[in-house]
Amino acid sequence: MFGIGLGEIAVIAFVALVVFGPDRLPDLARQAGQMAKKARALAHAARDELREELGPEFSDLELRDLDPRQIVRKHIIEAMETASDDETESTRAGQQPLAQGEMPPYDADAT
DSSP: OTTOOHHHHHHHHHHHHHHHHHHHHHHHHHHHHHHHHHHHHHHHHHHHHHHHHHOGGGTTOOGGGGOHHHHHHHHHHHHHHHHHHHHHHHHHTTOOOOOTTOOOOOOTTTO
């Protein structure tokens, strides 16, 4: 949960108890819970609206799919799968992979 451990949560709770006092702390906790609930509802509404605007092609869209890191990973994986498919096709076209210890062809003019 946000990279906060049990010890940090205990310290925050103790500081909140000291600062706000035991009388106001339950009300503040209730308000924090309500704000979290509203934020979650707002995020779900935004996701649903985005799905609706994009159309049926993107009905399975998740907000984490828009993370740039996920997009890069997806394209790298697709490229690797395509490369492995290309290798099998080139083998079918008559090209054979190099044998163990065989030197690849060298073109002095190309380098």
